[in-house]
Amino acid sequence: MRSTVTNPFVEIFDLIPSDRIYIQNAFEKITYGDVKLSISLFSQQYSYLAGKNCALITYSRFELAKILPLIASTANKIFLQPRCLKEEVEKEFYTKSCIEYVINVTDFGINATKLSDVNHAEDLEQEWLLSTSGTTGTPKLISYKLASLMKTSKKDLTKGANFKWGLCYDLNRFAGLQVYLQAIASGSSLTISESSDELSDSVKMFIDKNVNCLSATPSFWRIILMTKGSQSLNLKRITLGGEISDQTVLNSLKKHYENAHIVHIYASTEAGVGFSVKDGFAGFPLDYIGPSKSSSVELKIVNDTLWINNDSAASAILNGAIEIDIAGFINTGDIVEIQNDRVLFIGRDSGTINVGGNKVIPEEIEAILNSHPNVIQSKVFGKKNPILGMLVNAEVISENPLNIDEKKAFKKELLSFCKGKLESFKIPAIVKFVENIAVNESGKIVRNNE
């Protein structure tokens, strides 16, 4: 049955002037009117998807943005499935979220495969499901009520006409979805780059399409600043998120884009949008800690770690566990430090290394290094880097003492040993040979954030 509950997302396409551009890339341009038309065609052609729980797999961000409104106009639950999900995780996710149809969108069209039949109540508020990246063990599956996802998006159609957003995140991840919803809630256009694009080409496309609002990780911004021609971006609004925004990158953006409104955002898939900082300084004001009058988000610091309580947070964790206390605060795992009247981010308590927005678990790399026959032990840690925020460094105890030339050769040997086993950003950038690696009383490697 088609739900009679109004869907605030699908409603957008009725409200926005049909000649406004919805999404575009270098090759294609789709208006809000085009989508409105497709919605009615789709619900006729795929009437069997009405009220069903669907997993949606697409091969590009653009394709996902194209089909999402169509599926949302008819389905009950939508799982925005990332491509790289392991088979056993996929199976578990499908069971936990009662998926009935898997919809594959390829160059050849839409292919819907029936998995199961589930009896569920009609007229449910639509839920969207996202998977976390799962760098810390198994990915988590998180379900959001549509209204809570759209809560922070401003809905001003008049102002929206002047905003042209650029997308440089995946649309099936929390950060990308936020940018997307923000853009379309006000009827703005979204210019979509793909993860496979060269950055310089993405920047060229953004300039070409007169993009004036852009949200990206600090690492991505640093590379934009290094890209010739990036000064021609006429930015009104700059958003940073996903990593620690340091003062240097904030200052640099201010200098290059004098007219831009610069905001850094604290958000996570589990905790939802936490808060934004608009004063151009790293970290956030100390008075954000404690109960807030104006927002539904409450913050506290326990043992140097930031905890967050967010009303509009995920409605349910369907798979995986998060640390949550009796008052409803979620442990973010982010270590903070108070300096004067400012709270600054230091790193992750799990030791997770964030290389340009990609999370790296030290133990995973240590396991590979330790599997080399001439390595006795290794320790992997993150070290601050001005370009990517952090880089992977390793200390290695070699079986035999090495002279300078042998060290060079063995480093080379270790790196090629890691290639093929690890993604490039996980391979240690710096390898240092040491005589011992400190362990604590329980025999674990002593880890401290550098």
Place this chain on the structure above:
Amino acid sequence: MRAIILNKFNEALDQTDAGMHFEEITNDQVLLESGLDSLGFAILVALLEEELDLDPFQLMDEPVYPSTFGEFVAIYEKYSD
């Protein structure tokens, strides 16, 4: 300084499997078109810090992100004094 940077530049290219090697790099070579991607560039800065015990990007009051090889060398020359 230029020789050290060129040496480490090739090492970073090597580490990222760029399959390239430079005997000489001209000042107007655009960094992001030199075969180094953002990871390679981050590695270059880290290798130079290991070699010179210097990360000029941490020392800058006014942030500068170089776009050519000449600008990059100039930054290191300025901060190595």
